[in-house]
Amino acid sequence: MRLLHFWASHRGELASLFVQHATLVVISTSAAIIVGVPMGIVAARAPRAGRWLLGLVNVAQTIPSLALLGFLLPLPIFGGLGTRTALLTLSIYALLPILRTTMTGIQQVDRAVVEAGVAMGMTGRQLLWLVELPLALPSIVGGIRLATVIGIATATIAAAIGAGGLGEYIFRGLSMADTTTILAGAIPSAVFAIAADALLGWAGRRLSTARIATSMALRAGGVAVVMLAIASGVAYARAGRDTIVVGSKNFTEQVILGELVAQRLEHEGLHVDRRLNLGGTFICDRALRAGELDVYVEYTGTAVTAVFHQDVPRDRQLAFARTRELYAPSGVTVGEPLGFNNTFTMFVRGEDARRLGLHTIDDLRPVMSGWTAGFGYEFLQRDDGFPGLAARYGLQFRGTPRAMDLSLIYRALAARQVDVIAGDATSALVAPLDLAPLADNRHYFPPYDAVPVVRTAAMLQHPEMRRALVALAGSVSDAEMRTLNAAVDVEHRDVKAVVREFLGYDGGHE
């Protein structure tokens, strides 16, 4: 019921996402046909080269889709944030079924029939067009059908790099942990796949019984596909850019921060292109270095460990300085921290904190012997998780700490199943559930200060960017970030409106 309501209220968006999705699949499958069918012909004629080609395409097929997107992003002409990289990735995945069915289709043409053609004086080309391709056609159509269905399923990841499609709802739903939104994207793409499969199956049967010269149909089809590809190539040719591209990763806090930066830049009179909800740190980092993104918000701890694979200094200032140093050689400037530190934080119930006067982790020691702790699975296992924490503070809780899923841990604390937890400093649930953070007075947890990372070249070109970033420095406290997260995740309010209100742009300009 909620799902129907969602579709009804997002009619326009749903339709345009569907069109984007279908366009991605049609163009990428067409490109795979243009490349794959000739490759299949070569492979059928020269089995040695064929094995190499097939092996190569097979390997490409095994690369996980997000990784492939990341690798292709920095490519000139074909790469980039958005449609082109998505098309390239989808084409690569569509290649294998088409190449393979073309090859086997041609190889399985009756030898006697091929010899008859040769003996009648057909040239190699005539043999191909008049005999081999028409007879391999049902097999090739089968491959195209398979490639299309795979393409429809895979195209959902296009949203990870801002190429749109029905995956938008899936990613949006995943980042908000909202099943309705996930299904709003997943169900139409499944129906689309089933419908496309049935349609192509029907077309395949028509083709094999058609009385018209199939070679003519094939040629006309080939011409149509080439024209379509050229047209779409023109349509997708890189548009000239005098706008700042703002990105974000795909969870609520990141989308809010992306919007925050975007509105601040717009306030300075700059044009902004939002590429929010990109598929993770890896994608954002590749996009920034490839010049496809001009700015996104990273966390110092994440930058040093996940991007540069180094140990994070425990001091916030040192961690920030290290982050700056590491980014500098790649032409990336790190702006002043926004203010909040989204690190691991120990929480207790607010009433306990007030009753017992708990402010720091050290304050736990008098009460800990009677308290149960609850942690995420990973935090419990890792040396730099609970074992290190317990050693640093000399913590000893009642029994062994309970392991639980991170998404449930806040509610478990509020429901008195456990008495102390480690969670995200900026979790949306902190205020609604009345949880109290304890200060890490012995600096055990690495700092995760939010910092804008900016392409230096873009900043030099648009000096207004610096003004905007300076204005943002130190402007969001831990508590404010929690409130913003809660406004979106708990109250389900619109991100743009929430940010506009926060920046005090309400009523000012639209």
Add this chain to the structure above:
Amino acid sequence: MVVRFDGVAFQRGEALPILADVNLTIESGEIVAVVGRSGAGKTTLLKLVNRLLLPTAGAVIVDGRDTRAWDAIGLRRRIGYVFQDVGLFPHMTVEDNVAIVPRLERWTPERTGARVHELLALVGLDPGSFAARRPHELSGGQRQRVGLARALAANPPVLLMDEPFGALDPVTRLAIRREFKRIHERLHMTVVFVTHDVAEAFALGDRVGIIDDRALIACDTPTAISRSSDPRVRALLETLPSVPVSADARS
């Protein structure tokens, strides 16, 4: 058009030769029926004529020119070929199958259409009911007739036939053999016909050639062959499936 084998040998790589020192002249309008066991090199003999294979020694001369000097495509379009397993194109109608070579030779559609109808009538198939059918809708005998029509489509002066009637039942085979004789009397092309059926060779050939032990050991009129005292010819005639006695041979 005359086809001449001049000391022709053929072998693949280092393997045993398939044919060695074949000398044979097939006169214009003559039917030479070559018999031999399966695998004796009969099909190889045919493939040397239309340059599907080139001899490793000697030369095959078609119309006074060495096949090596012929353009392969041009040569093949002047030579009709009827196959052992017919090789009709399964995705094309009877009409399209027969029209292949005329279309490759860029005849006008009118001329091609008229020719197809003429040929179907010639091989005893009513164009009205057969032209639009597909190979899988035909009986074995009808398919063989279409194969013959297709081979004759562009008026080839030379026709190569590889066990063309081998897969047919005896009654149909006899009928189509008579039909072929009649067609040959009208068109008078040079025919090289290979078969393992001695009766068929004697029934159709103006001369009968015998291939054994990689060589053409005899080639003469049916009467002369049946009277041959060559022990290899006698042995071959006796080991072959049918006895070389038929009404056509005696007459």
